[in-house]
Amino acid sequence: MxxxxxxxxxxxxxxxxxxxxxxxxxxxxxxxxxxxxxxxxxxxxxxxxxxxxxxxxxxWDGWGTQIKPAIEPIILARKPLDGTVAANVLAHGVGGLNIDACRVGTDDDTSRPPGRDGGNATWDLSSRSEPSVSHTAGRFPANVLLDEHAAKEMDEQSGVQKSGGIHKGGGATSSWFTFNKSDVDYAHYPDSGGASRFFPVFKYQAKAPKRERPVIEREDGTKIQHVTVKPLALMEWLVSLIVPPGGVVLDPFAGSGTTLQAARNKNFHAIGIEQDADYIKLIEKRMKPAVTQGLPLWR
Known part of the structure; x- marks a missing residue:
């Protein structure tokens, strides 16, 4: 104002x-x-x-009452547990986060010995044999998501960094693992790059592209469109993080249906609730292809 x-x-x-x-x-x-x-x-x-x-x-010329909303925080909340997370998952099928589905893609070897990273590996100290390590593609997802411009700025500030690792015959050089046997015959080499490589990076968009913003024209020529449409790729990442296989996404404020489309694209079922009759028309236009393509439907 x-x-x-x-x-x-x-x-x-x-x-x-x-x-x-x-x-x-x-x-x-x-x-x-x-x-x-x-x-x-x-x-x-x-x-x-x-x-x-x-x-x-x-x-007071030039003064206002608010600043530009240039950041949209994502709030991840969970209902209080009755017991442990494991008990909740077994009882209700929800409560965990699908880490592997949302890892940060990388071409580097991100395998880790056992310990803080939770990798599956065993060391035989008597024979000094190589550990058996489970390889998972990508880095552990962070609770901060970047766009490409923020990622570039972060890399400029951090410069090129090298991660620690276990070198063949060189012992431990890592902050996440300590092993004092300098003659361990295990080859694991550190990777290097800017700090942004540890974060999910999405394409910068001031707003969702036109192909993701359904528009309906009324008989009088005026148009129906939603003002806060979220990028589809971001919503796909979020539903992949929290929805179990075969799960259902419930969106109580469906808007133009971005979350419903994201759920459909990731082969989840979805239930949307929207009180604005005009926005329901936008959702129907957005979700119509599901009928002809045999994809999971929404209701």
Whole structure:
């Protein structure tokens, strides 16, 4: 909210009009005499550019009541457990996180000896034989997701780093494992790169692309569309993290149906709840291909 406009309105003052702008769709408005006016041959709205009319409004010109919502936190909550996580999984089939389905992809060898990483390996100290290590593709997913620009900035700040490892005949050089036998015959070499390699990285999008934002035109020419559509790839990652095989996704605020589509794409069933009749039309348009492709349906 523009504080100076609110002050003038409260004072009953008429703001001075110093120009006009035109706007089409969700594009930024430009002054009528701007070189960008050609972008608005068919404007859907016009408005006045004004300046403060009162001294109080002039004092607070340029002030507002909120800043741009440039980050969207993801809240992962879980109902209090009756016992342990294992007991809850056995009783209800939910409660765990599908780590392997959401690992951070890498071409490096991310195998680890037993210990903090929870890998399955055994050491025979008498024969000094190599351990049997389970190899899982990708790094453990983090609770922070990056876009490509944030990842680049992180790498510029961190520089190239090397992870510790067990070297053939060289003993332990790692912070996650300590082994004092310097002549262990086990080859595991550290990887290197920027710090962003430890985080899931998604394509930067100011908003979801058009192909993921269904639009319906009414008979009067006005359009139905949702204002906060989430990127599909992000929602696919989230449903993969928490939904067990054959599970059902419940979205109590379905909006345009992004979460429902993500569930369908990952072969989950989904139940969506939405009170806005217009948004239900958007969901139906988005989910219609499921009928012809034989994919899991939503309801």
């Amino acid at each position: 523009d504080v100076s406009k609110a002050i003038d309105k409260a004072a009953g003052a008429e703001r001075e009009v110093v120009g006009q702008y035109v706007r089409r769709g969700d594009k930024k408005p430009y002054p009528v005499n701007s070189s960008s006016e050609i972008e608005f041959n068919n404007p859907t709205s016009k408005g006045n550019i004004t300046t403060p009319a009162t001294s109080e409004a002039q004092r």
